[in-house]
Amino acid sequence: MDIDHSILGHLEYDDRLDMYSTKVVFDGQLADLRLHNGGALGEPPSILHAVRIASNIDQLGLAAKECAVIDLLELKNQDWREEDEAEVTGDEFKRPMRLEGIIVYTNGRAEFFYLDGDLFWGHCILVQMDAGGRFDNAHIAG
Numbered sequence: 606m607d608i609d610h611s612i613l614g615h616l617e618y619d620d621r622l623d624m625y626s627t628k629v630v631f632d633g634q635l636a637d638l639r640l641h642n643g644g645a646l647g648e649p650p651s652i653l654h655a656v657r658i659a660s661n662i663d664q665l666g667l668a669a670k671e672c673a674v675i676d677l678l679e680l681k682n683q684d685w686r687e688e689d690e691a692e693v694t695g696d697e698f699k700r701p702m703r704l705e706g707i708i709v710y711t712n713g714r715a716e717f718f719y720l721d722g723d724l725f726w727g728h729c730i731l732v733q734m735d736a737g738g739r740f741d742n743a744h745i746a747g
Contacts (some may be wrong), residue, residue, distance in 0.1 A: 610649065612656050616640065616649075619741040624648050629659050629707070631666040637706035650711040656708060657738070658715060669732040670699045672740035677730065680745075685725050693724070702730060710734055721745070 606618040618623040625640040642649040682692045701722020713736030728745040
């Protein structure tokens with residue numbers, strides 16, 4: 606049930622998760638791109654959204670980091686610093702973040718998962734994108 610796509614490349618199907626997966630490159634590193642299938646037969650309904658994301662990965666990856674700064678920088682500086690640790694600037698916050706993966710849902714929403722570079726002691730940073738391509742929420746998970 607794998608698919609070869611002209612833009613996304615080889616999409617491998619995982620029937621346990623009902624998702625297709627491939628890789629994208631952001632910031633010089635590979636990240637997982639997973640497409641939720643929603644039980645559909647044939648091409649996944651999320652494929653057009655995934656193409657939009659993959660085609661704009663550089664812009665979207667940076668926008669997701671900006672959303673994380675807006676939503677989480679104050680939390681980092683107020684609650685997640687060691688006693689002798691200086692406050693972190695927005696640029697210092699974004700620098701260690703590494704895109705681990707993206708999940709694209711059938712409704713067009715997506716979640717960008719970042720490794721936190723130990724900003725939050727190993728928790729994942731999850732940034733949510735609405736169907737219109739706007740990032741509307743970032744929080745820590747895990």
